[in-house]
Amino acid sequence: MDANVTPVPVTPTLKADVRDLDFYYGSFHALKKVTMPVYERKATALIGPSGCGKSTLLRCFNRMHDLYPGNRYEGGGIVLHPDNTNLLAHGVDPIEVRMRISMVFQKPNPFPKSIFENVAYSLRVRGLRNKSELDDRVEAALKGAALWKEVSGRLSELGANLSGGQQQRLCIARALASDPELILFDEPTSALDPIATASIEELITELKEKVTILIVTHNMQQAARISDYTAYMYLGEMIEFGITDQLFIKPQKKQTEDYITGRFG
Amino acid sequence: MSNTLSLSEPSVADLSVSDRLRKKASRHMKERVIESLLFLAAAMSVLTTIGIIYILVKESYVFFQMVPLSDFLFDTQWTPLFDDAHYGIMVLLSGTITSSVVALLVALPLGTIIAIYLSEFAGFKTREIAKPFLELLGGVPTIVYGYFALTFVAPLLQKIYPDLPGFSLLSAGLVMGIMIIPYVSSLSEDAMRAVPMSLREGSYAMGATRLQTALRVVMPAATSGIASAYILGISRAVGETMILAVAAGMQPNLTFNPLESGATITSYIVQVALGDLPHGSIGYQTIFAAGLTLLLITLAFNLLGFWLRKKYREVY
Amino acid sequence: MNELKSGVSESMELGTLRRIIVRAKRWDLFFVVLGILSLMIGVLTFAVLFADMASKGLPRLNWEFFTSFPSRRAANAGILSAWVGTILVMLVTAVAAIPLGVAAGVYLEEYAPKNWITDVIEINVSNLAGVPSIVYGLLALGLFVYQFGFGQSILSAGLTLALLILPVVIVATREAIRSIPQSVREGSYACGATTWQTVRDHILPYSSPGILTGIIIGMARAIGETAPIITIGALTFIAFLPPQPYVGDPPAGLFDWLFAPFTVMPIQMFNWTSRPEAAFAENAAAAGFVLVFMTLLMNGLAIYLRYRLRKNIKW
Structure with a gap:
């Protein structure tokens, strides 16, 4: 068993840490004093039954909650390293946060634009206009998302013409194009068939060599397959955080054990 | 209404087969009549369009028998009510x-x-x-x-x-x-x-x-x-x-x-x-x-x- | 293991990033100002229009104005024949347009099979909505006035406006019906109801507030329509009322008023607007004020109904 485990460095570098974070949707207390680390160039999975707050926590990282009125962050916040910026601090612009931290959504949501423009979008909003640089970086991103071979000949076609799995990889390429420090995945395979799911999982495993990944998944096998660390949440609380293999083999908490053995949830 | 179900009426099972069939037939008739009436109402909008085109084309046809189309399109004056009438x-x-x-x-x-x-x-x-x-x-x-x-x-x-x-x-x-x-x-x-x-x-x-x-x-x-x-x-x-x-x-x-x-x-x-x-x-x-x-x-x-x-x- | 990233992003310095964001957000702010200004242009125009008409017209608005016929002397002129005409024309319009429009809407939503006839009707309805109102006037002139021999009467005018607002009523009916969930229909059919019973007992009652809203908006539009009524040749100087049923010698028939010559509010206003004397401009302002007040009231009622409807929605 041990032979298959990827060796985890003794002291992994911290990329971000959540400190005593509280979050409210209006009066609903959705996250309660959540604390967890996110390690550099590792994949961290958030698991838990639906409604446990895992997606809510993920969307705090790029301040998606700012888009809707009535949402409120409280407590310690999320500190991004190495520059020690609290992402949730009032002085920090959510746009800056989102430029540093990209996101891939549950359902593929390509823009009604060409494949090329979909990927170039995150570069264009950064003011990049140089055609050859755009070409290079779009190609690099599509290669990074393992989509280049399939679409290199038809970059001007609509993104919506691709299959579901290809669309999701297009969205990953879009997220990769701007060289983010952290990519958030919100149940990225829940709308895909098993074959497309496998290819996305493989891609995420490759990506974590280059970029830090935080992924919400409802699928425990998926968390076990692709993540280095796993956090189990329940009713807005962080129940347990640990190295994935240890958490799945020997959970510390009774609640975690109940959930992963399928006795509940 | 005779064809709505109510407790005081004999229930469907009590009716003889011929009664039931008659009832079904009359209900069917009524449904068809209503549907036809509703269809006619919807068709009124098409009739309106046909009416518009008919009237405009009919009267314009008379007009274009008196005024050549080329005058209508290319004349640079519009004085239809003058003695020296132009229709541009x-x-x-x-x-x-x-x-x-x-x-x-x-x-x-x-x-x-x-x-x-x-x-x-x-x-x-x-x-x-x-x-x-x-x-x-x-x-x-x-x-x-x-x-x-x-x-x-x-x-x-x-x-x-x-x-x-x-x-x-x-x-x-x-x-x-x-x-x-x-x-x-x-x-x-x-x-x-x-x-x-x-x-x-x-x-x-x-x-x-x-x-x-x-x-x-x-x-x-x-x-x-x-x-x-x-x-x-x-x-x-x-x-x-x-x-x-x-x-x-x-x-x-x-x-x-x-x-x-x-x-x-x-x-x-x-x-x-x-x-x-x-x-x-x-x-x-x-x-x-x-x-x-x-x-x-x-x-x-x-x-x-x-x-x-x-x-x-x-x-x- | 790769070396740790020095800054925050390999491709872009945080400082550059912040400059870009500041610039982009300046455009955001610029647009907000632009948006509010644009909105204000609309609001201000309306406010000025209303204030202008009120200041010129309000002094003329007294009891005599409503109870006098038009006159060659501006100070004596009133809108009696105009508002009576408007009400009678609207009556004809409502009687014709409401049943036809609602029936057509019900047919298209609940009965229409998917075939080319339905397609033709649907395309036709949306096309009719884009036909200029004056074209309806020409239709009415050729068809109602001369072909059918209705003359330049209340009946011709009412039917013209009915055709004009038919698309509005149809579209509103369809939208209201479409907002009823399929489960309601299934529930009704599961009880053994026929299509008509479902429509009569469920679809129409549940969609009636939405349909009513559409009808009010359509009628408000019809009240203000001028061009098609001018086109059928409505006289502008009418110093008498249509015959009252069973009154006069010999007594008028029950429906004689339908064939009477008439004038309506917007035509009366147009007539006064096109007179050069300033005194008539005051009359025009006063008539305009009454007209705007009526349409505002109706539109306001429709908006309120829709607002209530949205709040009370239960499914």
Whole structure:
């Protein structure tokens, strides 16, 4: 068993840490004093039954909650390293946060634009206009998302013409194009068939060599397959955080054990 | 009702087979009769269209037997009621085009900006107040707008530009533009708000600002709806009658200068209808030829809109 | 293991990033100002229009104004024949347009099979909505006035406006019906109801507030329509009322008023607007004020109904 485990460095570098974070949707207390680390160039999975707050926590990282009125962050916040910026601090612009931290959504949501423009979008909003640089970086991103071979000949076609799995990889390429420090995945395979799911999982495993990944998944096998660390949440609380293999083999908490053995949830 | 189920009636099981069949047959008859009546009501709209085309073509046919089509299209004078009669539709068309361009230069940009603002920037409260207000703006009778253009806007414009005549395509066009804003903004806003939130989130997640998201993601996604809104705005401008009849003067004038007065296709029809033209005279026939031209123009824009909607159908 | 990233992003310095964001957000702010200004242009125009008409017209609004016929002397002129005409024309319009429009809407939503006839009707309805109102006037002139021999009467005018607002009523009916969830229909059919019973007992009652809203908006539009009524040749100087049923010598028939000549509010206003004397402009302002007040009231009612409807929605 041990032979298959990827060796985890003794002291992994911290990329971000959540400190005593509280979050409210209006009066609903959705996250309660959540604390967890996110390690550099590792994949961290958030698991838990639906409604446990895992997606809510993920969307705090790029301040998606700012888009809707009535949402409120409280407590310690999320500190991004190495520059020690609290992402949730009032002085920090959510746009800056989102430029540093990209996101891939549950359902593929390509823009009604060409494949090329979909990927170039995150570069264009950064003011990049140089055609050859755009070409290079779009190609690099599509290669990074393992989509280049399939679409290199038809970059001007609509993104919506691709299959579901290809669309999701297009969205990953879009997220990769701007060289983010952290990519958030919100149940990225829940709308895909098993074959497309496998290819996305493989891609995420490759990506974590280059970029830090935080992924919400409802699928425990998926968390076990692709993540280095796993956090189990329940009713807005962080129940347990640990190295994935240890958490799945020997959970510390009774609640975690109940959930992963399928006795509940 | 005999065919609704109620406790006092004998239940279905108590009826003999022939009774039940008779009941079913009568119920079936009734359903068919009602369906036919409803169908006739729906078909009325088709009859209206047929009626419009029939009347316009019939009367225009008489007109074009007296006036060659080439004169109608290429003559540069429109004097159907004079002894030396000329029938150059260009003259009326120039008024229609000029006033419509002025109106659309006001309505399309402002309507679009308002739509983007309300759909992507404004808070819930602003939207709740602004939308009914715009609707009221669109509900004001056009005769009232005409009065406003003539008695308020024209004198105001004359203060800025003293040579402007009291009746001008400019003052009528400007007010017409304001009148059309709600049509453009309301339809465009509906189209933008129909764009799913997931697309916006995708854009924001890439670090885009509100304006970038609105212009680069939401508007392209709503192209077909916005095109429909523009087409509707154009149709309104081309077909608008009373503002022009009141405020643009009714002198036929081949000009594309909005600072002059002029007649449009619509205001000419009003002018003729106000007089006492005998039924069947050539003057009476001209308004149908003018009306047919107007219908063909609006039809062309409708078809264009139809084609645009097909081409840019929302693919989210 | 790769070396740790020095800054925050390999491709872009944080400082550059912040400059870009500041610039982009400046455009955002610029647009907000632009949006509010555009909205204000609409609001201000309306406010000025209303204030202008009120200041010129309100002094003329007294009891005599409503109870006098038009006159060659501006100070004596009133809108009696105009508002009576408007009400009678609207009555004809409502009687014709409401049943036809609602029936057509019900047919298209609940009965229409998917075939080319339905397609033709649907395309036709949306096309009719874009036909300029004056074209309806020409239709009415050729068809109602001369072909059917109705003359330049209340009946002709009412039917013309009915055709004009038919698309509005149809579209509103369809939208209201479409907002009823399929489960309601299934529930009704599951009880053994026929299509008509479902429509009569469920679809129409549940969609009636939405339909009513559409009808009010359509009627408000019809009240202000001038062009088609001018086109059918409505006289502008009418110093008498249509015949009252069973009154006069010989007594008028029950429906004689339908064929009477008439004038309506917007035509009366147009008539006064086109007179050069300033005193008539005041009359025009007063008539305009009444007209705007009526349409505002109706539109306001429709907006309020829709607002209530949205709040009370239960499914």
